[in-house]
Amino acid sequence: MALPLSYSWRNVRARPMRSLLTTSVIALVVLACTLLMGLISSMQSTFTETGHELNLIVLRKGSDNDGSSQISLEAYQAVRYFDGIARQPEGDQPLISPELVVQPFFRTLDGGRENVLVRGVEAIALDVHDQVHISEGRMFKRSAGEAIVGRGVAGRYEGATLGEELEFGRGRWKVVGIFDADATSFESEVWVDVRELASDAKRTIPFSGARIRAASKADLETLERRIDDDPRYALDAKAETLYYEEQSSASATLYIIVIAVAVLAGVGASFGAANTMYAAVQARTAEIGTLRALGFSRGSILWAFQAEAVFLALLGFVLGAAGAAIAAEVLTSALGGVAVGAETFTTSVIHVRIHSGNLLGALILSLAIGMASGFGPAWRAARLAPIEALRKA
Amino acid sequence: MDAPMIDVRHVSRHYLRGGDDVHALDDVSLSIPAGKFVALMGPSGSGKSTLLNLISGIDRPSSGEVIVSGQALPDLSEDELARWRARHVGLIFQFFNLIPVLSALENVALPLLLTDLGKAERRERAETALRVVGLEDRLDHFPATMSGGEQQRVAIARAIVTDPDLIVADEPTGDLDAKNAEAILDLLRTLKKGFGKTVVMVTHDPRALRFVDDAHHLDKGLLLDDDAAERASAALHASMGPGPRTTEVEP
Ligand SMILES: Nc1ncnc2c1ncn2[C@@H]1O[C@H](COP(=O)(O)OP(=O)(O)O)[C@@H](O)[C@H]1O
Ligand SMILES: [Mg+2]
Numbered sequence: 001m002a003l004p005l006s007y008s009w010r011n012v013r014a015r016p017m018r019s020l021l022t023t024s025v026i027a028l029v030v031l032a033c034t035l036l037m038g039l040i041s042s043m044q045s046t047f048t049e050t051g052h053e054l055n056l057i058v059l060r061k062g063s064d065n066d067g068s069s070q071i072s073l074e075a076y077q078a079v080r081y082f083d084g085i086a087r088q089p090e091g092d093q094p095l096i097s098p099e100l101v102v103q104p105f106f107r108t109l110d111g112g113r114e115n116v117l118v119r120g121v122e123a124i125a126l127d128v129h130d131q132v133h134i135s136e137g138r139m140f141k142r143s144a145g146e147a148i149v150g151r152g153v154a155g156r157y158e159g160a161t162l163g164e165e166l167e168f169g170r171g172r173w174k175v176v177g178i179f180d181a182d183a184t185s186f187e188s189e190v191w192v193d194v195r196e197l198a199s200d201a202k203r204t205i206p207f208s209g210a211r212i213r214a215a216s217k218a219d220l221e222t223l224e225r226r227i228d229d230d231p232r233y234a235l236d237a238k239a240e241t242l243y244y245e246e247q248s249s250a251s252a253t254l255y256i257i258v259i260a261v262a263v264l265a266g267v268g269a270s271f272g273a274a275n276t277m278y279a280a281v282q283a284r285t286a287e288i289g290t291l292r293a294l295g296f297s298r299g300s301i302l303w304a305f306q307a308e309a310v311f312l313a314l315l316g317f318v319l320g321a322a323g324a325a326i327a328a329e330v331l332t333s334a335l336g337g338v339a340v341g342a343e344t345f346t347t348s349v350i351h352v353r354i355h356s357g358n359l360l361g362a363l364i365l366s367l368a369i370g371m372a373s374g375f376g377p378a379w380r381a382a383r384l385a386p387i388e389a390l391r392k393a
Numbered sequence: 394m395d396a397p398m399i400d401v402r403h404v405s406r407h408y409l410r411g412g413d414d415v416h417a418l419d420d421v422s423l424s425i426p427a428g429k430f431v432a433l434m435g436p437s438g439s440g441k442s443t444l445l446n447l448i449s450g451i452d453r454p455s456s457g458e459v460i461v462s463g464q465a466l467p468d469l470s471e472d473e474l475a476r477w478r479a480r481h482v483g484l485i486f487q488f489f490n491l492i493p494v495l496s497a498l499e500n501v502a503l504p505l506l507l508t509d510l511g512k513a514e515r516r517e518r519a520e521t522a523l524r525v526v527g528l529e530d531r532l533d534h535f536p537a538t539m540s541g542g543e544q545q546r547v548a549i550a551r552a553i554v555t556d557p558d559l560i561v562a563d564e565p566t567g568d569l570d571a572k573n574a575e576a577i578l579d580l581l582r583t584l585k586k587g588f589g590k591t592v593v594m595v596t597h598d599p600r601a602l603r604f605v606d607d608a609h610h611l612d613k614g615l616l617l618d619d620d621a622a623e624r625a626s627a628a629l630h631a632s633m634g635p636g637p638r639t640t641e642v643e644p
Contacts, residue, residue: 002506003506004506007492007494007495010494010495011494013494014493014494286488286490287490287492287493290484290486290490290492291492291503292475293449293451293478293484294478294479294484294503294504294507294551295475295476295478295479295480295504295507296475296507297472297475386451386452387446387451387452390451390486390490393486393487393488393490
């Protein structure tokens with residue numbers, strides 16, 4: 001039978017200062033990596049959770065985002081009468097939302113400048129994008145110079161509070177409502193009346209594109225094909241969820257960068273922990289000789305020291321993960337989220353949340369640090385010859 | 394009493410140290426009967442520990458045979474030797490060599506982890522062993538909170554917990570004051586008398602001679618014959634100065 005785990009654990013506790021120091025280094029690495037992974041996953045989920053699975057986004061062929069697309073009024077009118085579009089429960093209007101997107105600069109409260117996505121919509125947009133709920137104030141009135149702002153925008157930019165005025169384009173826009181959208185990227189947008197925005201922007205073609213709610217999954221596919229194949233307007237329809245996933249593709253690259261950072265930091269932390277473990281082997285040479293003399297095998301010595309290193313790393317994981325959770329909470333609650341530039345170059349305000357996958361990643365990182373840092377010292381301990389080790393008493 | 398418990402035949406042990414060949418033991422032959430308490434004596438560096446380590450199977454001879462309880466130790470592989478030690482030998486050291494992070498009870502129960510015994514049984518045996526050495530009220534004490542004498546008694550409990558035939562002790566009183574040293578020597582003698590153990594002890598403490606059945610003397614890696622041993626022993630006594638002494642050395 002091997003040495004009990006309590007032997008390894010108690011040795012970790014027997015040198016509290018040294019263990020705490022080693023653990024803190026690992027904890028810092030875990031904290032940084034967990035937080036970065038959390039940021040990226042939150043960024044990803046901000047986009048991937050945006051959009052409805054029955055929604056289509058209709059753009060001009062060749063445009064990959066609604067900031068660079070234009071569709072004509074006739075095209076919109078034609079699509080509006082296609083079959084398979086869901087209807088408003090009351091009113092019986094087809095659920096199609098014509099939209100115009102512009103990306104003006106807004107001034108942040110701390111003096112910076114950021115591109116913000118301003119979406120011109122009609123009232124029906126609230127039915128097509130049913131993730132969006134007005135939580136304070138009310139919907140804007142048409143042609144009244146009014147705007148509603150997302151939760152991530154509110155309080156972040158000059159004038160972006162209920163009752164104040166935003167300045168962009170040629171006009172001033174009074175903020176009459178604040179909306180939530182389940183932490184999706186809509187929360188980083190400003191919504192105004194589409195026709196008012198078009199005339200402010202002096203656009204002759206009033207729409208960037210349209211969003212359509214299909215009546216069913218099958219209708220979504222039929223509609224998509226029909227819009228894509230219509231020879232008259234050169235339109236491109238795409239599932240809205242897919243569209244937002246593509247918007248988040250940059251985060252995959254970021255993820256790889258974070259993994260590289262985690263590996264490098266992990267190697268650094270491993271050296272620190274290995275140092276501690278080598279010192280422990282050195283200090284306990286006679287003890288190792290005693291255990292071997294009593295009949296414990298090289299293998300059980302190896303495992304006891306390996307376990308000790310893993311305990312240090314797991315302790316680091318617990319501290320680091322807790323630290324990351326606290327930091328994420330502070331970033332989101334106290335600072336109102338983290339602003340990042342998305343693919344479309346408008347700013348998205350991310351609610352940083354540590355996902356279980358991030359914790360799993362950090363746990364694997366910690367275990368790797370524990371295994372890597374423990375192996376050399378444990379191997380040295382296991383290879384000590386009992387008589388030589390006993391002479392160190 | 395008759396079959397030799399330990400049979401050391403023409404054993405040499407050489408160490409290579411910085412290119413030099415150190416003859417720690419040179420052609421030593423020695424036989425120790427079962428159920429005896431035997432001392433290995435001699436000046437520092439004379440090879441006492443080396444011989445003891447060969448007898449307890451912690452070390453291997455460069456040449457020669459070491460047979461303990463009929464088992465030729467050099468024939469065993471490293472793992473077999475470790476298992477053999479765990480079963481047949483109880484080890485006692487000068488500096489007690491207790492595990493600091495384990496309580497007295499856990500230290501004593503440690504060798505039982507190498508057996509098939511269940512947890513309850515292990516605890517019970519460890520308690521019994523601690524009762525034998527008179528420490529039944531110290532089960533949960535850690536080594537650092539105990540005196541040297543107490544620690545050595547815990548170590549003795551650890552040595553007897555597996556009920557081995559042979560107990561080896563390397564200068565068990567070397568780090569203790571006179572009173573504690575006597576108590577430990579007395580305890581070792583009790584293990585022989587009361588439990589029929591064979592006890593081999595390395596010491597250069599002449600007081601030990603009162604407790605042992607037999608003493609063998611080493612010098613520079615050689616085992617001294619009886620005459621030379623007599624002289625060595627007398628010299629040792631003379632060096633102690635005046636005072637009442639008894640010698641119970643059997644010729
Ligand atoms: N592992 C070793 N490596 C080199 N020399 C050793 C080793 N162990 C013992 N020796 C040498 O062998 C001789 C006998 O040592 P030892 O048996 O420990 O003596 P004693 O126990 O009688 O003091 C000494 O000269 C010692 O330095
Ligand atoms: Mg010695």
